[in-house]
Amino acid sequence: MNYWIAVVDDEPLSLTNAKEILNEDGMKVSCLRSGGDLMKFVEKNTPDLILLDILMPEMDGFETYHALRKYEADHSRSQIPVIFLTGDNNADVERRGLKAGASDFIRKPFNRDVLIGRIVNTIENSKKIESLTEEATTDKLTGFLNKAGGEKKISELCRKMRGVLTVFDLDNFKLINDLYGHDMGDKVLMAFSDVMRRNVRSTDTLSRIGGDEFMGFFLEAPVNEFIAALTKRINDQLIDECIRLMGGDFNVPIGISVGAACTPEDGNDFHELFRYADECMYRIKHNGKHGFAIYDPDDETTDKVEDAELEIGRISRIFGERNEGDGAMELGADPFTPVYRYMMRCVRDRELSVTKVLVVMNADEVGCDIAAAAEELSAIIRKSLRISDVFTQLQTGHFFILLPETTETRIEEVINDIMDKWTVKEASEKISLRFMHETVSGNRK
Template sequence: RELIAAMRTLASQLAAYCDHWRARERLGSREENSKELSALEEGFASLPDGVIVQDAQGNVAACNPKIAQIVPGLSANQLTGQYPIPAEFEPCFEDGARWSAETAPPLRTLRSGEAVREAVVCFRLSDGENAVVAINCQPLQREGEERPYGVVSSFTDITERRNSEARIAHLAYHDELTDLPNRALMNKHLDLALARARRGGLSVALLYLDIDDFKLVNDSLGHDVGDQLLRQTAARLDEITRATDLLARQAGDEFMLVLTDLPTEDSVDVAGKVAQQVRRKLEAAVTVADAEFQLGVSIGVSIYPRDAEDPEQLLEHGETAMYQAKDAGRGGHAFFTPGDFDPLERLSMTSQLRTALEREEFELYYQPLFDLSDGRLSGAEALIRWKSPSRGLVPPLDFIPLAEDTGLIEPIGDWVIEAVCRQAAEWRRADLDPHLSFNVSPRQLRKENLAHAICDRIGAHGLDTTQFTVEITETAATHESSGVSPILSELTQAGLRVAIDDFGAGYSSLGRLRELPVQTLKIDRAFLYQVPERKEAASIVRAILHLAAGLEMRTVAEGIETEEQLEFLKAEGCSHGQGFHLGRPLPAREMTALLHAQRSLSESRPEASESPAPPVQPADPVPARQA
């Protein structure tokens, strides 16, 4: 306001001086004119901001020395818009408009006769920094005249002011110690993420992290060491955070990781895999102040819309799950599952599972499996769904653990094998013959007659055992290898293939892996996270592929979600893959349509195709929760 007032005073003084100069000139009193001009020039030169005076044609009549300091390298004529500004200065306004003769504030004022207030322009300086300049323009007008006979413009360097404002804004939304987003920014991010998820039918996962026994660090080594450890923890977590996600510091030793835009069918699985990745990252030794630390972290996971309807509830349930993880022994992660701690809820779900078996409320979906060398559909994995009349579509992770604990997993597993064989027989009658895989639980693997039971079921439907693959978890395969190995040998001798599912998630012994009769390794989807953009993640997947090749095993990459991941896996020699980028899990009816489409494509294409065929996708695939 003071500057504008000074400009107005200066403008009126200039106008008066011009009139006075003409009158004096007519009277011939030049000596007094010179004294007035000298006084005016002294005042002009002492102004704290750059000032330019132009005539009615836009020509620069005068400017003070300060103008040369505003944007070094630019002349007064360029700053008024009379001449173009070189591209290296990259001048633009706050609204994104470019600097030109049409947009330059002094020339706008000359054309319109209206003052310009606080037009902010950013200029690139020769040292790479930016100069932020506020421009104010006041027309020079005589009373009774509409068109200005000139314009006076001030140029104020507000770079430091804007930097201060930016620093204040940054501090308002970032943690001072780690420079991570704080709770306030995370709340805004969550609001936007949930709104986007509602519109797109997606999910958002919140991982609530608490470092175990961190108080001991502060108490024994002091808060300075504790602060250094927190900064290193923030940096390590940031390394595994996707650009679309948000890592924030809640307070003390608590951090939060928000995973956005997750397919609802896959949200539980993805969140669990990221939690494992976080634990592995923080468990690696780190040295601070000559002391070596191995951090344990307890992680609570809550998911929208599975566990919460709004950001507040999502945070509350994430914290509850974190304490549930601590109660379970620390150094692990837990999903928000209130039913696990409510005996009545547990009893109710057990009863409903028994009823579901009797009423056949279960249904199989089929995840397409593709040969990555030519893009052909090579088979499918059978995945169970529970369509509960009271609960809706229940994710497998919400009922399979309970089924394991109660022993119901055995009849459920038997139902799966029977349903797979029944569907395979139906497809064979339609002249469709896909290779199918199904999962067998650790509890089922303890049954000595498992191999005979599976083979008898396959034979009863007139099917060939070579059409099937039995998938077992890495933990079951290696931790109980002495009991499992004979059963796997029986399955292999009978003609079935055996695959280790989620390889890499169970920290298996490679020695035991080598001894098992296994033909396929399915790479855990967690390892594809940030592949290929992160070199470390890509190196791990590459190592697994080389390991499988050395053991003469086929590889299947799970959870392929991007074209970049697909191209990386093909280049590295991965033979097969599945994931949402290739095909979502489908009910039997839609899987049948996909199989017919693949067969038609194969029949219409010559055997020696010049280029790989793209994966066949059904129209409007039905989303399904993935086991």
């Protein structure tokens, strides 16, 4: 087992004994004589696990443990699993160690099987938890942190570290989706993420906020020079990647607009810093694109009209979708209700029409998994409708669709499109679809 273990104990015999046992099992061992030695050691090293003796002079195991956790938190480092060591049979000491957060407890003198077994179990459990945490906070398309994971990580960095919070938005990305399709759009997003990785350091943090908008935090960066050089490199390399993907005749003016704010100069609150950076990015989007702007609280060059436009734009983005979807909007039953009522008011008060469509899934055989099939049908409905349409799933397998300002021909096209896409699914062999629709217009209730 190629694990790296740090053993901290003031007794040379215990260190020697532990090292011999662990070396025999193929583990790398670093022996340290005090808590102070451990704190210096972890500044440049990250072992897989620490065996930490409780009874040590000057700085005991509990004090060392709390100092280690504080250091990891202050420097945004992952926690190294710790197993306490003791020659004491006092149950209160063991309870105190486990309550403090230690992974386990091992008594001295060492029993080889117990020592190896608990080390292996602790490391494997830690890696499983780390893997699950990473999966839950990672955007699958780009490999960056997702919105929730990015906000959590960058919020911590803003509070504790000096650096630059940036917001990146791809310019004219919607044109790629419209001209080349959403599969190609995904390839461009993956290419953009690769370009970003090639141009940032391992200490930097990147997050996909949603759609074609991203966020980053760059530690100890010389803001003006760094952001200017990064923006130019990304814009140049992104064009090269798009030409590679779509051919030499590619002529969509794709690029990035970048906004940035600095911590601690502009504050330490993540939400304020994000707003500053977002406003700067928005200004670039509306003044030529493909550039960058850095927040300056003393900048008085922007007039009040532009400030008002920026504020309206910021509020619009808060309520709007970060990513313009590739089809209709699907809502839960609660948010769907006010949308339905609003559309019916428009029908009553104006010369507008809305077509209501009910799609019902019928199981032709006992034991069909309607819930799983409903997820597939939901994706089909979304892509078969216009971006102005909206639908909800009333209950499992029952979909209610609203089509504003449509025609009989369009209604037939929608139903046929849904049916065509459904019949190629394996679930269609056991589950059939039934459609009902009516159109309301004018003053009809």
